[in-house]
Amino acid sequence: MKRLSLSGFSSSIALASGRLTALILFFLMILVVVGVFMRYFLNRPLPIVDEFSEYMLAAITFLGLTYTLNTGGHIKLGLVGSHLPQRVFRWLDIATSIISLLYVFWFAWLAYGLVLDSYTLGSTSPSTVRTPLYIPQMVLPVGLILMGIGIIVELLQKAKSSQGLSNEPR
Numbered sequence: 001m002k003r004l005s006l007s008g009f010s011s012s013i014a015l016a017s018g019r020l021t022a023l024i025l026f027f028l029m030i031l032v033v034v035g036v037f038m039r040y041f042l043n044r045p046l047p048i049v050d051e052f053s054e055y056m057l058a059a060i061t062f063l064g065l066t067y068t069l070n071t072g073g074h075i076k077l078g079l080v081g082s083h084l085p086q087r088v089f090r091w092l093d094i095a096t097s098i099i100s101l102l103y104v105f106w107f108a109w110l111a112y113g114l115v116l117d118s119y120t121l122g123s124t125s126p127s128t129v130r131t132p133l134y135i136p137q138m139v140l141p142v143g144l145i146l147m148g149i150g151i152i153v154e155l156l157q158k159a160k161s162s163q164g165l166s167n168e169p170r
Contacts, residue, residue: 010153011070013146018067021060028056051127055136062143069150094158101151104144111140 035049068074084092117123119134 007153007157010150014066014070014150017063017065017143017146018070021064021067024056024059024063028053028060031056047128051125051129051131055131058136059139059143062139063146065143065147066150069147069154090158094155097151097155097158101148101155104148104151108141108144108148111137111144115141 031049031053035046035053039045115134115137118132118137123133124130125133
């Protein structure tokens with residue numbers, strides 16, 4: 001049986017979240033196209049289009065965080081880092097990753113509290129669908145925790161690397 005490294009595990013999670021995000025984006029497109037068709041051609045608007053497209057947009061945003069991190073799509077220190085000595089840049093990059101990790105897990109904790117409150121109180125959307133709000137809200141802590149795992153793996157790789165960031169383009 002093949003043993004999966006932490007980096008490989010993180011990459012697999014990122015790829016899965018990227019594919020799930022793409023699938024949600026596809027369903028969002030279908031929902032909006034059907035909604036437009038129903039509204040303008042059949043004069044029968046679907047009441048779920050606005051509400052569910054908002055939920056899908058939140059899911060795309062938060063579930064796509066890990067994939068974006070894994071592919072290097074988040075904001076980097078490239079502009080500042082290109083003018084700093086390599087050693088200073090390495091420490092600055094590690095420090096910003098630690099601050100990002102703390103922020104992500106703090107935000108995930110707050111999002112978990114929101115989901116728990118919505119579940120405990122039985123909160124539902126004010127629409128005709130009456131969606132239990134904890135269901136679409138769950139993508140917030142899940143996406144943030146997955147991103148936090150990705151940041152941890154990135155930090156471990158930076159700490160393990162003897163050359164730091166010298167191999168990565170800035």
